[in-house]
Amino acid sequence: MAGEDQERFEDYLELERYIEELQAGHVAHPPADLTPERARVYRMAALFRSASPEAAEPSPEFAEALHARLLAMDEEAQQDLPQGQPQVARTEQPVVAQQDKQEIQPSPQINRSVPKRARFVPRRSLLAGGAAAAASLLVGAGIGAAMEQAGNSKVASTATPTPTSYPSGTPIVPDTIPTKLHLATTLTKLGNGAVPFTSGAVVGYVIRNNGDEDWAGESEVIAMSASCTHMGCIVQWQDSDRRFHCPCHGGMFTEDGEPDKSGRMSYLAALPRLETVIKGDDVYVVVPDVKSL
């Protein structure tokens, strides 16, 4: 190492100034342009300063504030979505969003660049449930609008009795809003895979019903929303594994719209069902009849 620095009068003064500032609890920095040897002296001063009793612990206020900030930051990050959100999702955002609880933000419109990695606190697992309904409502934003038109001020309207053809539950399109039949495809054209359809506010798939009797009863074809129940991205059907894949966070659903248990997001809710009506060869889906979009 280089030869020792000659001690100068300023050294003592500058050091003393530094120590006094630290003792007073102020921010302090060593003088600029120190030789490495002098720099070590100042680093020792900082080290020794940290041995004083008041330096031991972070203040509780600071600890709490940072904790809250980290959680808030994480929640904020949940709203970031990659590009590739369908246009459909951008409609009627304020209408639906302000009716939801605060955690559920109109996320698809925020175009921030987003890290693709999972969040530290995957709060989406909390939001999954809420966001499921919210997101599918956002995509099928026409439902919100339509409900508004029907005079309901809340998205979560008071439920109407279920149609008798279903064993339980209420279909995604409740009776209170005007609906129409959308011709999605024909039985002839419908092979074994899922066929997408878009009708104004709703993006979904129809697929042959292979034995799921809960819902469809005798219907040969079932329909479901294509909006991933995580955050609303449109899932893509893949013939190779007979799964719906979400391009956003890797969610996967079976041909019934159930979350794939082997996948990363097995806790997601299933893709919401839509009612189908088959007339002859034609396959219709019951969708909200939205006049203005």
Add this chain to the structure above:
Amino acid sequence: MHTPRGIPKKTHLAAAEQDAGQAVRPADRRDTDRQWSQNVQEFQSFYQENLGLIYRYIYSKVGNREEAEDLTSQIFIKAVRSVDLERGPHSMQKWLFQVARTTIADYWRSYYRISISSLEELLDAGWEGPIEEDAVDTSTTPMERVQRILQALPEHYREVLTCRFLLNLSIKETALRLGLTESNVKVLQFRALKRAADVEPVVKGITGTP
């Protein structure tokens, strides 16, 4: 696979209608709530374990509360933003300390600038580089290191450092206590810290992180 169940499994709107904001079917809600609170718990313990460590480490480098808080915040924010959830807590801690190291290195670089001329001389003389970045030694706390160093110092150096730092005495008080002039104390503390810097690598014991 397709067995009918009693619970309405696909009626999200129904659930939303029942309970705005809690729009999960009953089975889902238990699962997601459990998972969520588990994740929050994990974050909680990770935070509690590591906040103190990072804070004290940073404090021992910057010497004051304000910057310690500021840099600690920066570190956690940076780490949380870019951490991969898939890692376990141990490697997340390593990542956290990695971020702390580079943050301190940046801090050094801005405040401990070495003048160009002396740098060149030093490099000519075979000196290695401006900033030695210690790997974060998590095996000893800053306090422990200070104690070990103190014990390795001659008595008069040990005394002055104890007065000024551990007891937080002023120059005047220290001078009184040690029977010295104030100028003496200023010289003494300088030399004591210099000797401490010499001694530190030796008393640290095992070099490098565990």
